[in-house]
Amino acid sequence: MRTRAVLGSIFASLGVLVIGWQAGNAAVMSATTATSTTTPTTTTSGGNSGTSSSGTSSGSNTTTSSGTTTAAPVAPTTGATDGTYAGSTVNTRFGPVQVQVTIAGGAITDVTALQLTNTDGRSVQISNYASPILAQEVLSSQSAQVSNVGGATYTSQAYLQSLQSALDQAGF
Amino acid sequence: MRHTFETMGTVVSLEGVDDRTVEKVKSIFAAADSRFSLYRPESELARIASGELAMMDSSVELRTAYADALAWSSLTSGAFSPNRPDGVVDLNGIVKAQAMQSAGGLIDSGGWREWSLNVGGDILIAGSTVQTTGIVDPFDRAKLLCAIELRPPRAAVATSGSAERGDHIWLGGSTGPAEYVQVTVVAGDIVTADVLATAIVAGGRSGLDEITERWDVDVLAVDRTGAMVATPGIRESLAA
Numbered sequence: 026m027r028t029r030a031v032l033g034s035i036f037a038s039l040g041v042l043v044i045g046w047q048a049g050n051a052a053v054m055s056a057t058t059a060t061s062t063t064t065p066t067t068t069t070s071g072g073n074s075g076t077s078s079s080g081t082s083s084g085s086n087t088t089t090s091s092g093t094t095t096a097a098p099v100a101p102t103t104g105a106t107d108g109t110y111a112g113s114t115v116n117t118r119f120g121p122v123q124v125q126v127t128i129a130g131g132a133i134t135d136v137t138a139l140q141l142t143n144t145d146g147r148s149v150q151i152s153n154y155a156s157p158i159l160a161q162e163v164l165s166s167q168s169a170q171v172s173n174v175g176g177a178t179y180t181s182q183a184y185l186q187s188l189q190s191a192l193d194q195a196g197f
Numbered sequence: 198m199r200h201t202f203e204t205m206g207t208v209v210s211l212e213g214v215d216d217r218t219v220e221k222v223k224s225i226f227a228a229a230d231s232r233f234s235l236y237r238p239e240s241e242l243a244r245i246a247s248g249e250l251a252m253m254d255s256s257v258e259l260r261t262a263y264a265d266a267l268a269w270s271s272l273t274s275g276a277f278s279p280n281r282p283d284g285v286v287d288l289n290g291i292v293k294a295q296a297m298q299s300a301g302g303l304i305d306s307g308g309w310r311e312w313s314l315n316v317g318g319d320i321l322i323a324g325s326t327v328q329t330t331g332i333v334d335p336f337d338r339a340k341l342l343c344a345i346e347l348r349p350p351r352a353a354v355a356t357s358g359s360a361e362r363g364d365h366i367w368l369g370g371s372t373g374p375a376e377y378v379q380v381t382v383v384a385g386d387i388v389t390a391d392v393l394a395t396a397i398v399a400g401g402r403s404g405l406d407e408i409t410e411r412w413d414v415d416v417l418a419v420d421r422t423g424a425m426v427a428t429p430g431i432r433e434s435l436a437a
Contacts, residue, residue, distance in 0.1 A: 169436030176333030
């Protein structure tokens with residue numbers, strides 16, 4: 026529930042940026058500043074924010090897993106200047122939301138949340154926020170050679186079927 | 198050379214030390230097992246559970262562990278708790294990690310510099326080299342979900358969930374199924390990692406948000422549908 030709310034909010038804000046960008050709308054871009062990822066402390070309120078926030082929170086849920094991970098390039102329709110742009114803060118019913126987009130080679134290469142709130146209205150510390158991660162991003166690490174296997178507490182019986190048992194027997 | 202032995206209902210795998218150190222580590226776990234295991238009717242904690250012994254008359258070690266568990270309960274808004282709904286004091290959620298911490302201190306003081314200690318899937322390491330650790334897939338325990346690189350001082354990883362021993366987490370107040378079937382926490386020490394992994398399973402998404410906001414830990418959580426959320430630190434530590 027909260028995840029949907031937060032992600033919906035991210036997309037609400039992203040929507041503002043993308044729309045503004047594709048239309049070549051200078052108003053949105055000029056409201057942004059190229060930044061590094063510092064977390065804003067205030068809950069500002071942009072003039073254009075109210076409109077984008079209302080209807081988007083429910084519908085965007087289906088795109089959550091693909092959208093929030095990095096390196097999902099979006100085909101550009103217009104040339105855009107490479108760089109990192111922080112969007113203006115958008116007030117949603119879940120609280121203020123702000124995202125940052127990185128554009129490289131004319132395509133969006135990264136979208137990062139700079140500011141989020143949870144449904145309790147408290148500000149969430151973005152620097153350590155747990156966001157959806159694509160299965161393929163995680164699975165690509167499976168082929169690494171491991172020296173230990175962690176997992177939800179295994180009993181002594183379960184140990185015999187575990188990968189750790191194989192490692193131990195191999196004297197890895 | 199790896200050493201394995203059974204204790205506290207699970208299996209310990211220890212690498213990077215000699216036989217003498219293994220024996221000392223064994224005795225640390227044996228002491229915790231005989232004092233805290235509820236499945237041993239003669240253990241001190243089982244005698245408290247049965248009413249034979251009063252908490253006030255228990256050993257300093259037991260009262261200290263109980264006080265630690267209560268402090269964690271308070272820190273996690275009750276998501277982690279040593280008080281079972283049936284009134285029994287169960288310290289299973291913390292004493293294993295505390296025994297691991299003691300064992301780690303003992304190994305360090307013996308001059309060992311590169312070692313790893315795996316107790317039932319919770320891992321504590323030391324050393325200057327990166328140790329790549331697999332995390333088991335909660336839906337297929339013969340497979341790995343991913344592999345992450347552990348780097349001291351981020352030396353401890355603990356996993357909680359309902360994949361096994363589904364009954365060992367009480368969903369503080371709620372009776373519904375856990376939102377996350379498996380939660381892995383990477384932290385600087387094993388007690389923090391273990392307690393917070395349990396607290397996130399019990400606390401669901403709001404517990405996760407609160408914990409990542411307040412503690413310097415990395416979290417990978419898998420929900421019932423297999424979807425995952427991860428903190429940036431997990432992303433960075435995924436093995437290549």
